Every structure is written in C-alpha cells, then in structure tokens.
Amino acid sequence: MLFSQTAEYALRAAVCLADRAGQPQTTQQIAEATRVPAGYLSKVLQALGRADLVTSQRGIGGGFLLARDADAISVLDVVAAVDPIQRIATCPLGLAGHGSNLCPLHRKLDDALASIEQAFASTSLAELLKTPGKIRPLCEVKITGDGANIAS
Amino acid sequence: MLFSQTAEYALRAAVCLADRAGQPQTTQQIAEATRVPAGYLSKVLQALGRADLVTSQRGIGGGFLLARDADAISVLDVVAAVDPIQRIATCPLGLAGHGSNLCPLHRKLDDALASIEQAFASTSLAELLKTPGKIRPLCEVKITGDGANIAS
DNA sequence: GGACATTTGGAGATTTATGTCCATAATAGG
C-alpha cells in the first residue's frame, strides 16, 4: 500500500468530523461511520489532537471536533500528522560529496513525492465535502432529501 | 515512507544492471554498488526474475542481467514487480451500492496514485541513465574521464 | 458526592515488512 493504513484512517476521521462540524463526535461514533477499529482509531485521534487538528472533550456530550474550519485544514495536514511524507533530501545511499544534488533516480522519486505533497496541500477537507456529485463526501451511507445517495 | 524499502532496493538494482548492461552482475557486486544488504537483495532479485525483468545465470561468470533493453523497462515495471501500486478501485469501506464511483476523498487519493503510476510508467531505466548533469545516473561513486563525478 | 460517559495513555498481541543464514541445486572449468 502506498499510503499507510493509519493515514487512510486519519483522513476518514477528519472528513467525518468535517461533515459533522459543531457536533462533538465520540470515538465510537466516528469508528462506526468510518469503519475503523475503535481501539486503533483512538490512537489516531490522539495523534490528530497532538497536531492541533482536532480538540477533544471528555465526559457526557464530549468527543472530538475539528480545531479549525474545514477549509483551513488540508489533506496534507492530516496525513502529515500521522505519517509524514518524507521527501528525499539527501542521498539515500549516504554517499559523501553529493552536495544537495540527487541522482536522476532519486530526483524522479522525490518529484513524485513533491507532486503528491502539492496535491494534498492544495486540497482542504471542505473541498472534499462540497464536491458535486451523487456520491456523498464521506464514505458512508447517507440519505438526502432528493433520494438515496450512497457513498463509496 | 511512501515507497517501500523493497521498491527502493529493486530500483537501485535495476539501475545498476542497466548501467552495466551486458556484463552479468553477481548479487555481491550489485549489493556493494547499491549498498543494499546482500541477503535481502537476493530476495529482491528473485522477485525481479519472477517478473521477467532480469535473467539469472549460476556458476562462474554468472549473475544477473536485464531481461530486456533498458529503454524497454519502466520504473513502474520494477516497482510493480516487488510492491505493486494498488489503485483504489472500489470503496475501501466495503459499502454496498457504490457502483464504480468513489467518494471525493478516495477519488483524490486514487488520482494521486494515478499520477505516480503515470510518472513511473513513462520513465524508463535508460532515461535515468542518460539524464544529463554532473551527477552519475546510478547512485554510486564513479570516476569519468573529465573529472570526478560523484553521485548522490 | 455518586453514577455515568468519555478521552488518555500505556502495555502487550498480532501481523507484516525487513533482514539473516544456510543447505541445495545449477553451472563452468580443469
């Protein structure tokens, strides 16, 4: 898998919270909506908390909320919180005398990383939600007024 | 790490073989040139063999050769042989009724995968070697006639 | 204060990726 399972889970959770902004969601609720193992999701949410992407509140009526507006959180923010995209800055072979240049192979690989980073940085959670189409933004089954729109 | 260690190793080995085309390289030679643990490299080379990207020959004078010309092997071929880029074809949540559509999140992720796949598919090993610049194609130290060119 | 709900954090289990080692098979050369 190119993206880690953890990153995938974090994104699902973040989109879920964005979709239900203002209403604190418990770990259980998010777990059910996103189909992520609850115990593990707990860890993922903690990581998002440490990255100041979500806030948490204990006790009745508690749960998790996005720390900022959904259009101020990028996909990259979420991914970076749990599984940072590690660019190739220096020669992976550890050879001396290479300066800041990379050989064509690693230049190519790093270019690929850069393009992903760029794509993720330029997409906010809000954009994922407001994308038009029949498929619901978050990957969950949802019924809207004009018919049953089922998400992927 | 976004790309697996194994994929990185496979690419190094492939570029090494492309750089020394026609001369069978033993596992040991490739291991030294690419700084990959010899024992593990052996497994990686076996995988490349199963994918018909390299041929092997036992005994004295034996070793590994590219099975085709370097311009007929893409970066994607090599990566796919050891760690296939798994596109998102269906809903990761396993929800029914999603058809072949993906929600915006997974569409975005799959688009990123597609762009990488495209970049890798359109780059051959030969291109990595003939890229101009001071840095040697393969990531190894090499001395050429017109001065010491050290790779990354 | 008591009962309940919820996150927190740590310990450990399980699975997968990575890496090591060695006996065996195949090949070349004398």
Added chain:
DNA sequence: CCTATTATGGACATAAATCTCCAAATGTCC
C-alpha cells in the same frame, strides 16, 4: 569426476505497523 562459483529457496530473526485491552484521569449530570 572434482572443485569452485553462483543463484535458489526455505527457515528463521528482528523490526515496524497495526490492533486490542484496560486502568486511569477528566468531565457532565443528578
């Protein structure tokens, strides 16, 4: 045939990612 060289394949060791579980700590409500 014998020896040296090399890949092959399997068993195993280690490390990292993923996942589970539970005893706290913190919060709300009565």
